[in-house]
Amino acid sequence: MVKKVLIFTLVISCLGAKTGVYEKNCIPCHEDMAVKIDKFFYRYLLKYSSEMEVKNAMTKYLKNPKAENSILVDGLINRFGVKKKTTLRDTELQEALDTYWDQYQVFDKLK
Amino acid sequence: MLVLKNWDINLRSREKKTLRSFLFLYAFLTLLILAFVAFLYYGLERDLMLQNQRETLSNLTNEQIARLKSLHVNLGKEQTYPRDERFNSAIYDSSLKQIFSTLGTHKVNLYEDIYLKADRIYFIKELESYYLGARYIVLEVPAPPTWSEKVFRKLLGYGALIFSILVVIGYFLLGLLLRPMKETIALLDRFIKDTTHELNTPVNAILSNIEMMDLHTLDETVSKKIKRITIASKTISNLYDDLTYLVLSHKILSQDETIDLKVLLEERLEYFSLLFESKKIQLSYSLEEGIYLTIDRKKMTKLIDNILSNAIKYNKMGGMIEVVLSPQSITIKDSGRGIDKNQIDQAFERYTRFDRSVGGFGIGLSIVASIAKEYALHVKLDSVLHEGTTVRISW
Numbered sequence: 001m002v003k004k005v006l007i008f009t010l011v012i013s014c015l016g017a018k019t020g021v022y023e024k025n026c027i028p029c030h031e032d033m034a035v036k037i038d039k040f041f042y043r044y045l046l047k048y049s050s051e052m053e054v055k056n057a058m059t060k061y062l063k064n065p066k067a068e069n070s071i072l073v074d075g076l077i078n079r080f081g082v083k084k085k086t087t088l089r090d091t092e093l094q095e096a097l098d099t100y101w102d103q104y105q106v107f108d109k110l111k
Numbered sequence: 112m113l114v115l116k117n118w119d120i121n122l123r124s125r126e127k128k129t130l131r132s133f134l135f136l137y138a139f140l141t142l143l144i145l146a147f148v149a150f151l152y153y154g155l156e157r158d159l160m161l162q163n164q165r166e167t168l169s170n171l172t173n174e175q176i177a178r179l180k181s182l183h184v185n186l187g188k189e190q191t192y193p194r195d196e197r198f199n200s201a202i203y204d205s206s207l208k209q210i211f212s213t214l215g216t217h218k219v220n221l222y223e224d225i226y227l228k229a230d231r232i233y234f235i236k237e238l239e240s241y242y243l244g245a246r247y248i249v250l251e252v253p254a255p256p257t258w259s260e261k262v263f264r265k266l267l268g269y270g271a272l273i274f275s276i277l278v279v280i281g282y283f284l285l286g287l288l289l290r291p292m293k294e295t296i297a298l299l300d301r302f303i304k305d306t307t308h309e310l311n312t313p314v315n316a317i318l319s320n321i322e323m324m325d326l327h328t329l330d331e332t333v334s335k336k337i338k339r340i341t342i343a344s345k346t347i348s349n350l351y352d353d354l355t356y357l358v359l360s361h362k363i364l365s366q367d368e369t370i371d372l373k374v375l376l377e378e379r380l381e382y383f384s385l386l387f388e389s390k391k392i393q394l395s396y397s398l399e400e401g402i403y404l405t406i407d408r409k410k411m412t413k414l415i416d417n418i419l420s421n422a423i424k425y426n427k428m429g430g431m432i433e434v435v436l437s438p439q440s441i442t443i444k445d446s447g448r449g450i451d452k453n454q455i456d457q458a459f460e461r462y463t464r465f466d467r468s469v470g471g472f473g474i475g476l477s478i479v480a481s482i483a484k485e486y487a488l489h490v491k492l493d494s495v496l497h498e499g500t501t502v503r504i505s506w
Binding site for chain 2: 052
């Protein structure tokens, strides 16, 4: 009985909170950073405007991060150090970015 | 120049048609050109107005961009799109997708710079930093309130002025165009008038002298010749009457009296009897009694004479003529050469002749028409080419 309850809660927690690639891959690493991930998003938005261009630019950077391509100011990039190439497959990265976009895009949010 | 004074009678319907199409074309062309100029002028005025608005709008846009910037920085805490009572605005991303809009319309031309539509001015600017992802910002303000009214009033004023000037020019142009035609008609009328004067006395002398002769005392051949002379003189006399009517008709006062049509018709048939004879025409008539009409005797005579003389003139040798008088009409039917269907309308016009081999000035039917018009009689012309013509006068 106790076993059953344990398995049940485990399955629930697995299905529930951290299901997507974004939640599993990006958040854990970014959570602890001084600059939150939404700030990065808005910086991309400021530079690239449309959904397509923002996603393209992020994909390009995440697959091959270089200091000179970063949208972070020099001070920050020096502090954090250039991140490593993503280990995600293309489709997974795409999915992560979709979630990322949906979370912070402004279209439905403005009032 | 009696005839020239009255255009209605003077200008024949074909010429009137020409005139009308000329006027129509002229007015149409004038309006077309005016519309084109007005269009250009409107465009100029509009651009000037927009140019004047540009600086204010640019300043307002900068204010709005500053607000967008502060919203972008505070996103997460703040989500209210900045609004301003002086204008409506909208932002679009680089794929032209609308991010947010308070505009009255959803159709905005982002490729323009500034434009006017439905009394609103739209000002479009590209942002340098895409706050909120916005690459384009559009401001919408109402056009200066009295602007379009002012422009239209100006346009209407100038338009009316230029149009009236062009109308005056058109009037003179028309005079120029019509002068040769008017001169020709006047010349012809004058010629006829002069000829007429010289015709009267000799014809009367011939006719009255023949009347004085006693035909029974003469032998057969001479009396035959005299008859021919009578016919010829009567033809001339008829022509003389027509011409006087034509030239003086507007001066002749009608002396209306009650006329017994049967008596009059018999008299006229008698008058033409020699002509009938000479062409071996079979005359048949049925005249009802007791039909009266109040009309000028001379004019009614003229009307009947003209129809009868046409019926004879255009008839063939040994043809037939049928005259019927009924309470509502006179019908004169002949077996002549007839008139072509599409020429019937022209038949009543002065100087129109369909057959130049037969004498005449082509004024007979125009006289019939003018008399009929005066007394509100209906003249109906039915004709089959090579078979004959039926003229029906009804009242």
